[in-house]
Amino acid sequence: MKITDVKIIVCSPGRNFVTVKIFTDEGLTGIGDATLNGREKAVVAYLEDHLVPLLIGKDPSRIEDIWQYLYKGAYWRRGPVTMAAIAGIDTALWDIKAKAANMPLYQLFGGASRDKLLCYVHAQGSEISEAVEAVGKRMDEGYKAIRAQVGIPGLPAVYGTDKSSTNTAALNALPNEEVWSTSKYLRHVPNLFSALRETHGWDVELLHDTHHRLTPIEAARLGKDLEPYRLFWLEDTVAAEHQEGFRLIRKHTVTPLAVGEVFNTVWDARLLIEEQLIDYIRMTTVHAGGVTSLRRIMDLAGIYNVRTGCHGAMDMSPACFATNMQLGLWAPNFGIQEYTEYTPETLEVFSHNWSISDGYLHPGEAIGHGVDIDEELAKKYPYEPAYLPVNRLEDGTLWHW
Numbered sequence: 379m380k381i382t383d384v385k386i387i388v389c390s391p392g393r394n395f396v397t398v399k400i401f402t403d404e405g406l407t408g409i410g411d412a413t414l415n416g417r418e419k420a421v422v423a424y425l426e427d428h429l430v431p432l433l434i435g436k437d438p439s440r441i442e443d444i445w446q447y448l449y450k451g452a453y454w455r456r457g458p459v460t461m462a463a464i465a466g467i468d469t470a471l472w473d474i475k476a477k478a479a480n481m482p483l484y485q486l487f488g489g490a491s492r493d494k495l496l497c498y499v500h501a502q503g504s505e506i507s508e509a510v511e512a513v514g515k516r517m518d519e520g521y522k523a524i525r526a527q528v529g530i531p532g533l534p535a536v537y538g539t540d541k542s543s544t545n546t547a548a549l550n551a552l553p554n555e556e557v558w559s560t561s562k563y564l565r566h567v568p569n570l571f572s573a574l575r576e577t578h579g580w581d582v583e584l585l586h587d588t589h590h591r592l593t594p595i596e597a598a599r600l601g602k603d604l605e606p607y608r609l610f611w612l613e614d615t616v617a618a619e620h621q622e623g624f625r626l627i628r629k630h631t632v633t634p635l636a637v638g639e640v641f642n643t644v645w646d647a648r649l650l651i652e653e654q655l656i657d658y659i660r661m662t663t664v665h666a667g668g669v670t671s672l673r674r675i676m677d678l679a680g681i682y683n684v685r686t687g688c689h690g691a692m693d694m695s696p697a698c699f700a701t702n703m704q705l706g707l708w709a710p711n712f713g714i715q716e717y718t719e720y721t722p723e724t725l726e727v728f729s730h731n732w733s734i735s736d737g738y739l740h741p742g743e744a745i746g747h748g749v750d751i752d753e754e755l756a757k758k759y760p761y762e763p764a765y766l767p768v769n770r771l772e773d774g775t776l777w778h779w
């Protein structure tokens with residue numbers, strides 16, 4: 379088999395998505411997600427100008443060799459743009475390989491390790507009562523694990539707390555600016571979880587995302603304060619650069635820790651995994667360089683009792699989400715899968731085979747990873763310039779969003 383053509387498809391059916399579609403001389407095609415939210419066009423240029431010309435005529439079955447060629451061959455390794463571009467190609471090649479084998483992708487990894495995948499959804503409110511109600515609604519829908527976020531008194535809406543401030547917001551032509559106070563946040567958040575346990579009891583798994591805003595000692599304080607409420611995980615406490623900071627956090631709290639949605643390679647996660655400083659690794663197919671590298675990261679994590687919790691926000695395409703699920707069905711150390719739902723337009727453009735029932739996901743039994751793109755329909759949703767928000771302290775200092 380030979381690669382005859384590679385198309386980069388950019389569309390915005392609710393969000394901007396970058397999709398790699400690989401064509402072969404035997405008529406098999408595969409797709410992969412290469413979306414980097416807010417920096418999409420950099421990946422498109424990297425793919426079109428630098429990677430696509432290298433692929434024409436190559437044997438698509440040699441996925442490992444192609445991955446190594448694109449990773450080592452650049453000399454300039456790692457980084458979100460490079461790894462998202464490689465991921466798009468790598469995922470499309472695994473899709474083709476599974477189609478050639480006439481199997482769902484998870485079968486190529488060694489088959490299913492479980493029958494279904496626990497997922498978590500989001501619930502939020504600008505006030506505690508609103509967030510408590512939102513969690514209750516999610517529980518009524520059958521979800522077993524829920525990420526809860528709440529607005530902070532004295533601050534305008536912050537990350538994850540209402541529709542206009544989250545990454546699910548209407549696309550902004552320029553970055554929206556949010557305001558942040560760590561001390562106000564740290565005082566308020568434990569009250570949310572106290573109210574949640576009081577109202578909803580202990581059978582629901584609760585998660586929380588700090589979005590990289592704390593220092594290690596602040597994260598240790600929060601972890602300690604949340605211990606009575608037995609969270610499933612506390613996510614992204616400190617900036618990704620603060621790897622050693624996790625040693626300090628770990629010393630002070632038994633609240634389980636999750637991190638990794640902005641990591642790109644195994645090197646970003648190695649110290650945290652090997653020293654067992656985290657409990658869940660959040661890396662996801664598109665930002666980790668595809669199936670080839672994420673599978674290795676999952677295996678490394680498994681050796682050290684770290685479980686998976688793939689980033690699954692709706693700003694990565696259904697091709698990424700489905701591939702995460704294929705890996706999740708196989709991974710012996712699967713933990714949980716984030717599920718933020720897609721717009722109806724997105725699901726029209728990307729046909730899919732996964733199912734969701736009673737709080738559990740399944741990737742389905744379709745051949746390949748199970749997601750395809752309707753190229754004609756995609757044309758109806760052209761790219762829209764969009765940025766994620768930025769964050770400032772109350773005195774104007776730029777902070778972590």
Ligand code: GCO
Pocket residue numbers: 415545587589639689690691692693716766
């Ligand atoms: C999550 C994430 C997202 C990211 C977004 C960035 O836990 O789902 O933190 O909300 O902010 O995916 O593009």
Ligand code: MG
Pocket residue numbers: 587589613614639
């Ligand atoms: Mg997060």
